[in-house]
Structures are given as structure tokens and as C-alpha cells.
Amino acid sequence: MCLGIPGQIVEIADTERKLAIVEVMGVRRQVNVACILKDEPIESLIGAWSLIHVGFAMSRINEEEAALTLDILRQLGEAQEEVEAMRASERMLAS
Amino acid sequence: MSVQMKFAEEFRDPVAARGVLAAIARVVDQIGATKEKPVHVMEICGGHTHAIFRYGLDKLTPPGLEFIHGPGCPVCVLPMSRIDEVIEIAERPGVIMTTFGDAMRVPGHRKSLMQAKADGADIRMVYSPLDALELARRHPDREVVFFGLGFETTTPSTALTLLQAAADGQTNFSIFCNHITVPPPIKALLDDPHMVLDGFVGPGHVSMVIGLRPYDFIARDYHKPVVVAGFEPLDLLQSVLMVLEQIRDGRAAVENQYSRVVPDEGNPVSIAACAEVYEPRPTFEWRGLGEIDASGLRIRPKYAAFDAEVKFGVGYGMGARSAAEPEAEGCRCGDVMTGRIKPHACPQFGKGCTPEMPLGALMVSSEGACSAYYQYGGLRLEETV
Numbered sequence: 001m002c003l004g005i006p007g008q009i010v011e012i013a014d015t016e017r018k019l020a021i022v023e024v025m026g027v028r029r030q031v032n033v034a035c036i037l038k039d040e041p042i043e044s045l046i047g048a049w050s051l052i053h054v055g056f057a058m059s060r061i062n063e064e065e066a067a068l069t070l071d072i073l074r075q076l077g078e079a080q081e082e083v084e085a086m087r088a089s090e091r092m093l094a095s
Numbered sequence: 096m097s098v099q100m101k102f103a104e105e106f107r108d109p110v111a112a113r114g115v116l117a118a119i120a121r122v123v124d125q126i127g128a129t130k131e132k133p134v135h136v137m138e139i140c141g142g143h144t145h146a147i148f149r150y151g152l153d154k155l156t157p158p159g160l161e162f163i164h165g166p167g168c169p170v171c172v173l174p175m176s177r178i179d180e181v182i183e184i185a186e187r188p189g190v191i192m193t194t195f196g197d198a199m200r201v202p203g204h205r206k207s208l209m210q211a212k213a214d215g216a217d218i219r220m221v222y223s224p225l226d227a228l229e230l231a232r233r234h235p236d237r238e239v240v241f242f243g244l245g246f247e248t249t250t251p252s253t254a255l256t257l258l259q260a261a262a263d264g265q266t267n268f269s270i271f272c273n274h275i276t277v278p279p280p281i282k283a284l285l286d287d288p289h290m291v292l293d294g295f296v297g298p299g300h301v302s303m304v305i306g307l308r309p310y311d312f313i314a315r316d317y318h319k320p321v322v323v324a325g326f327e328p329l330d331l332l333q334s335v336l337m338v339l340e341q342i343r344d345g346r347a348a349v350e351n352q353y354s355r356v357v358p359d360e361g362n363p364v365s366i367a368a369c370a371e372v373y374e375p376r377p378t379f380e381w382r383g384l385g386e387i388d389a390s391g392l393r394i395r396p397k398y399a400a401f402d403a404e405v406k407f408g409v410g411y412g413m414g415a416r417s418a419a420e421p422e423a424e425g426c427r428c429g430d431v432m433t434g435r436i437k438p439h440a441c442p443q444f445g446k447g448c449t450p451e452m453p454l455g456a457l458m459v460s461s462e463g464a465c466s467a468y469y470q471y472g473g474l475r476l477e478e479t480v
């Protein structure tokens with residue numbers, strides 16, 4: 001929960017609420033991007049990588065850093081846990 | 096697998112790692128630290144503790160360097176009374192309690208959230224506080240409560256979710272706030288006369304939110320070095336080297352090894368959202384450490400409608416609290432937490448207390464020192480016998 005996971009922003013979901021869709025290890029989910037937005041339009045985030053913490057994009061990182069961090073999280077077993085938590089939460093909401 | 100093989104397989108850049116390890120050994124020597132009289136470096140963050148054990152960094156570094164595992168796992172330091180309180184709320188009719196999965200197995204005085212769920216309370220694991228808010232939208236007839244916990248990394252997400260709920264006028268959503276902050280327990284540890292600490296490896300992701308300035312007092316008032324570090328083994332080793340070099344040179348400064356993720360000034364949007372939503376509690380209890388001044392956050396009165404403590408009349412100052420938290424028989428969680436003993440010195444370690452059936456919270460999360468020892472350290476201990 002504390003380490004978060006890198007994800008790539010692929011789509012904007014709600015401009016007013018600052019929500020975007022990120023892809024994390026092949027899993028897509030909605031996240032809030034308020035913390036990484038400066039003055040630029042939200043669309044400019046498409047393609048950007050960010051560390052995602054419990055549904056919030058917290059820091060923009062470059063692609064290389066994203067790959068490095070993902071490797072570490074995989075080795076620590078945290079990446080799988082994080083993605084499983086995302087999936088389980090989605091299932092819970094759908095039920 | 097031999098240490099050498101592990102090394103080649105697991106280090107992204109084994110050559111660089113070897114270089115840094117050699118430099119660490121040299122500086123430890125220059126400091127004059129030995130196995131008998133080691134230099135003590137505390138890693139504050141539980142993620143770092145996990146990485147140190149996972150990569151065996153404590154075994155690769157010289158015996159004159161000792162890692163002390165800090166209180167940086169939010170699940171591990173949550174006092175039993177807060178678990179009791181969250182269960183008390185969860186067991187109210189009409190309530191859906193939502194929580195991160197990490198908190199499910201933390202023991203309370205009566206039971207854990209997992210046991211409360213088995214007993215019939217509606218407790219659901221969520222990945223994000225946003226999912227808890229979404230659940231409230233979908234169940235207007237129920238009271239949805241989010242069990243907010245974590246350090247500065249997760250604190251803004253709860254604040255921003257609350258602000259969204261307020262903007263939406265969501266009336267059946269509230270937060271049971273247990274957010275805590277890193278600097279106050281560090282100050283408490285530094286003020287403890289039994290504590291021997293020579294320097295700190297600072298938390299990467301917490302610092303990404305708060306920046307470097309909140310650690311200034313450690314260098315200025317206590318003359319100890321702090322180096323904010325990433326999670327990669329090489330990041331960690333480099334940060335340890337930076338701490339050791341400061342010690343050798345008699346310097347004390349706050350340095351940033353992880354500047355590719357951590358801006359010195361932190362994240363302004365997060366800082367502003369937290370200032371808007373929370374105020375410090377006069378005091379907050381930490382499992383194993385006791386009450387620490389201004390170490391916890393509560394929701395400001397202007398957002399009382401979203402504060403589960405107010406809504407349900409449960410929480411700090413609302414009921415009888417045991418002043419000092421009695422630990423289970425034979426538990427040494429407090430001593431482990433303050434670095435006085437290593438986890439395997441606890442009589443319950445691996446016997447009454449395992450990750451499957453934790454007695455103490457340090458065994459619950461993979462970031463807890465006891466769980467990390469159990470997962471990785473135990474094996475290695477046997478190898479060396």
C-alpha cells in the first residue's frame with residue numbers, strides 16, 4: 001500500500017474531477033491525477049508515466065524509472081499484490 | 096543459491112553494486128566502526144526494511160554497520176485500541192466498513208477485522224478510498240466508512256477523496272482517520288536516551304509528498320545525517336554510503352539520493368489538500384512506542400460531517416482507553432520497534448507469532464521487521480549455522 005506502482009496514463013475519464021485511466025501491468029483503472037497536474041491541460045498527461053498510490057497519481061516519472069521500479073516491486077512481490085488489490089476492488093464494486 | 100549467484104542475478108548493475116559495497120566497507124573502516132562497536136543507521140521506511148531483507152543487504156555490508164529498522168510501517172504501529180474502535184463502528188447496523196487489505200489481520204483486543212467479518216460485519220477490502228466513495232454512491236441507504244491509515248504517502252489520497260465527497264454532497268460517507276506523520280516518531284526516538292542512532296536513510300515516497308524540509312531538525316538540532324533513498328538495492332546502498340560519508344566527515348545534512356522521484360519541495364497539491372482537511376491531534380498512540388505528541392492527524396471540524404469519529408461517537412476521547420497498551424504474553428514488539436532487539440530474539444518469533452497467525456503487528460505486513468525477518472532472515476540464519 002505504501003510503495004505504490006508505476007502506471008501509464010492512457011485516457012482522460014473526467015476533466016472536472018481530474019480522473020484518468022491508467023494502465024498498470026496490463027490492468028486498467030481510473031485514478032485521480034490532481035497531484036501531478038500543474039497548469040497544463042489534463043489531456044497533456046496522456047502517455048505520461050506516474051507512480052500510482054491507492055488510486056492517485058503522485059509523481060511523474062520517466063519510462064526508464066517506471067520500468068526499474070516495476071522490476072523491484074515484482075521482486076518484492078508487491079506488484080502482484082497491488083494489481084490483485086485493484087482487481088479485487090473492482091470485483092467488489094461490481095457485485 | 097549462493098550469495099554470489101544471488102548477487103549476479105538480482106542486482107541490475109552488479110559492477111556498480113560491488114563498487115558501492117567496497118566504498119561502504121572502506122568508510123566503515125575510516126569511521127573506526129567494528130562488529131563490537133558498530134555504526135547504527137536506521138531505515139525509517141518499511142519498504143526499505145523489506146528491500147534490505149529481500150536483497151540481503153545486511154549480509155553484504157560489513158559487520159561494523161548495523162541496520163536499525165524504523166517504525167515506518169503504518170499497519171505495524173496502529174494501536175490495538177484503534178482496531179477495537181474500527182470494529183465497533185463496523186458492527187453498527189447499516190454500516191459498510193471499507194479498508195486496505197493490509198489492515199485485515201492486525202489483532203485488536205477482541206478480534207481482528209478479519210474475525211469481525213467472519214462474525215457477520217460488512218467489511219470490504221478496497222484498493223483506493225475512491226472505491227469506498229463509489230460504494231457510498233451505489234448504496235445510498237447504507238453508511239460507508241473508510242478506514243484511513245498510512246503515512247504522508249497515502250494521507251493526501253484520503254484528503255482528496257473527502258474533498259470530492261464534500262463537493263458531491265455525499266452524506267453517507269465518512270472517514271475513520273488514523274493517518275500519521277513520519278517526523279514526530281523520529282524526534283521521539285532521538286529523544287530516547289537508550290537509543291543509539293548515527294544516521295538515517297529517509298523514506299522515498301513519503302518525501303515525494305512532503306519534500307526534504309521536514310527533516311531539517313534532525314540535522315540541525317540532533318546533528319544526524321539524513322539521506323532520502325529510493326527502493327532499488329543500489330539506491331539503498333548508495334544512500335547508506337552517503338550517510339556514512341557524512342558521519343566520517345562530521346557533517347549532518349539532509350540529502351536527496353532519490354531526486355529523480357522526490358522534488359526537494361514535495362508535492363504542493365498534496366500538501367495543500369492535507370492542510371485543508373487535517374489538523375494535528377495533540378497526541379496519538381503508536382503500538383510499541385506509546386503516545387507521541389502531534390504525530391497523528393484528525394479531520395478538521397469544518398469537515399465533521401465526514402469524520403466517522405464524530406458521526407459514530409467513537410474514537411479518541413470518546414470512550415475509556417487503556418493508558419498503556421498491554422502487549423500479549425512474551426511479545427517484544429516495543430523492543431523490536433525501537434531497535435533494542437532483533438526480531439528473532441523475541442520468544443514468540445516463529446512460534447506463537449507467524450505471518451499466518453500474527454500476535455504482534457510487526458508480523459502482519461510484509462513491511463514489518465518481524466515478517467521480513469521471518470520471510471528472508473530466518474532462512475539465512477539457518478544457512479549460517
Ligand code: SF4
Nearest residue numbers: 427428441448455465
Ligand atoms: S515476533 Fe511477533 S510478538 Fe515478537 S516482536 Fe515480532 S511481532 Fe511482536
